[in-house]
Amino acid sequence: MAKIYAICDKNLLDEFNLSLKEYIKIAKYFNVEWIQYRDKKSTIEEKRENILFLKKLWQKPLIVNDFIELTQFADGVHLGQEDILDFINSFGLKSRYEAIREIRKIVGKKIIGISTHNEDEIREANILDIDYIGLGSFRETKTKDVKSYLGNNFSKLITLSKHPVAIIGGVRVYDDIDVDFKAIGKDLIIKGITYN
Numbered sequence: 001m002a003k004i005y006a007i008c009d010k011n012l013l014d015e016f017n018l019s020l021k022e023y024i025k026i027a028k029y030f031n032v033e034w035i036q037y038r039d040k041k042s043t044i045e046e047k048r049e050n051i052l053f054l055k056k057l058w059q060k061p062l063i064v065n066d067f068i069e070l071t072q073f074a075d076g077v078h079l080g081q082e083d084i085l086d087f088i089n090s091f092g093l094k095s096r097y098e099a100i101r102e103i104r105k106i107v108g109k110k111i112i113g114i115s116t117h118n119e120d121e122i123r124e125a126n127i128l129d130i131d132y133i134g135l136g137s138f139r140e141t142k143t144k145d146v147k148s149y150l151g152n153n154f155s156k157l158i159t160l161s162k163h164p165v166a167i168i169g170g171v172r173v174y175d176d177i178d179v180d181f182k183a184i185g186k187d188l189i190i191k192g193i194t195y196n
Contacts, residue, residue: 002177003033005166007185010039010050016189020050024057026192030173033181036078038065048073061111068106076111078134079103081121084114100128115168119160126162133161134183137169154179 006027013023027035035058039047044067051073054062061075068087071077079087087099103112115134116122125133135157138150150157150169158165158179166181173184173191 002167002179002182004030004173004188005034005036005181005183006030006032006188007168007183008035008037008054009185010037010042012186012189016193018189018193020053021057023189023192024054026188027058029192029195030188032060032188034061034063036063036065036183037074038185044070063111063113068103071107071110074110076113076131077103077107078113078115080115081117096124097128100130104129113166116161119157122157122160126160130163132164132166132180134166134168135161135179136167136171136183138167138175138177139170 008023013020035054037051037054039050042050047067047070051062051064051070055073063076063078064070064074065078066080066083068077084096084099087093087103088096091102093099093102100112112130113132113134114125114128114130115136116125117136122133122135135154136150138154154167155178164180166183167177167179168183171182171184172187175182
């Protein structure tokens with residue numbers, strides 16, 4: 001059975017008027033395995049404070065989305081394809097392989113995950129020093145601008161990965177998916193509010 005990888009999206013928490021403390025209560029109720037803190041609007045200092053607050057309440061892995069410099073306060077980092085390209089361009093690197101090698105030097109043994117969307121990205125991820133891939137988008141989602149959805153193709157793509165897979169994008173709490181992790185954002189909040 002797939003473990004739940006909760007996407008703690010600050011925009012969604014604000015939309016539902018939910019505190020970080022209340023979110024952790026929901027995560028514990030659903031026996032979440034990992035939490036990813038995603039925050040596209042706060043300052044770096046606010047993000048740091050929120051991560052430190054979450055770490056006080058959450059003993060399992062806490063992953064930070066996008067911001068490699070905040071990994072020192074968390075258990076790992078999740079990067080999108082665009083984030084890796086930005087890193088390549090910023091440091092004059094030649095490939096994703098070089099970028100991940102440099103990121104690994106920065107974060108050490110902490111968790112590194114990257115987003116993938118197709119066979120080519122999965123095959124490339126197979127040679128990278130990462131700990132898991134996010135694969136998506138599973139279905140339509142309002143929190144990201146996604147042009148295509150995996151639909152039933154996801155099961156074939158999962159078998160191509162040498163790393164554990166977190167299915168992402170529109171995943172729901174009660175989806176029965178044969179994968180390592182179900183990355184769930186909005187539906188976890190909705191179900192959590194309903195049950196608590």
